Amino acid sequence: MRIDVLSIFPDMFKPMTESIIGKAVNRGLVDFSVTDFRNFTNNKHNNVDDTPFGGGAGMLLTPQPIFDAMDAIKAKAGDYGRVILLDPAGVPFTQAVAEDLSGEEHITFIAGHYEGYDERIRELVTDEISLGDYVLTGGELGAMVIIDATVRLIPEVLGNRESAIGDSFSTGLLEYPQYTRPADFRGRQVPEVLTSGNHAKIAEWRMKESLRRTYLRRPDLLEKIELTKEQVKLLAEVEAEETTD
Numbered sequence: 001m002r003i004d005v006l007s008i009f010p011d012m013f014k015p016m017t018e019s020i021i022g023k024a025v026n027r028g029l030v031d032f033s034v035t036d037f038r039n040f041t042n043n044k045h046n047n048v049d050d051t052p053f054g055g056g057a058g059m060l061l062t063p064q065p066i067f068d069a070m071d072a073i074k075a076k077a078g079d080y081g082r083v084i085l086l087d088p089a090g091v092p093f094t095q096a097v098a099e100d101l102s103g104e105e106h107i108t109f110i111a112g113h114y115e116g117y118d119e120r121i122r123e124l125v126t127d128e129i130s131l132g133d134y135v136l137t138g139g140e141l142g143a144m145v146i147i148d149a150t151v152r153l154i155p156e157v158l159g160n161r162e163s164a165i166g167d168s169f170s171t172g173l174l175e176y177p178q179y180t181r182p183a184d185f186r187g188r189q190v191p192e193v194l195t196s197g198n199h200a201k202i203a204e205w206r207m208k209e210s211l212r213r214t215y216l217r218r219p220d221l222l223e224k225i226e227l228t229k230e231q232v233k234l235l236a237e238v239e240a241e242e243t244t245d
């Protein structure tokens with residue numbers, strides 16, 4: 001996968017060389033490049049922004065440097081692939097979006113750091129994505145979050161050890177509580193079933209606790225999935241246990 005990022009803060013992407021993503025780059029699975037679109041400005045002060053027509057507060061990213069930086073990416077890579085604009089008014093980012101993007105050969109991110117974009121910049125864009133309903137100072141962290149979630153889904157990037165298959169948000173439920181040694185830590189015991197060696201009982205306990213966590217913390221997720229008969233039974237037990245009135 002080739003990943004291009006357009007940003008006027010290229011140094012913000014230095015952490016991407018760490019961790020799994022850095023390893024994916026070193027192993028040749030991902031080709032990652034950040035373009036500082038300030039280098040493409042045509043004005044003598046190298047301004048990337050300007051005041052909005054019609055008046056109002058704040059500055060807008062002007063189209064010229066972004067269009068020229070995109071032309072340079074096309075000249076180098078042959079295309080720009082999917083073009084993602086980081087925008088608080090975009091579609092909220094989810095695991096389903098990451099799964100969709102992980103199948104692409106080339107993704108280009110446009111990350112702004114101002115009040116907004118001149119509307120004509122959207123002409124270059126295939127997807128407008130938001131990280132969620134809170135205000136950031138710019139799109140750079142959004143681009144990094146999307147890259148992290150997407151690249152780890154590329155086959156070969158995660159080893160079997162950290163396989164993405166059982167992840168929350170792919171099963172639709174939150175994960176069950178987990179414990180490691182010691183079985184007694186400062187008087188706090190690991191649930192007995194987990195040390196029983198009864199694998200059927202352990203699987204049932206895990207499913208029930210997964211349902212409990214989802215019921216207590218993210219009931220919205222339960223609306224979105226089809227439960228098996230067994231899960232319906234376990235969830236009824238959880239509801240009875242958690243209802244005290």
Ligand code: 21W
Binds near residue numbers: 114115130131135142
């Ligand atoms: C913050 C841009 C506030 C615009 C029209 C008239 C990218 C982001 C961002 C930023 C405004 C994301 C306005 C979640 C985010 C981002 C910078 C407000 C006011 N519009 N996901 N006046 N949250 N934020 N514009 O902030 O660039 S993805």
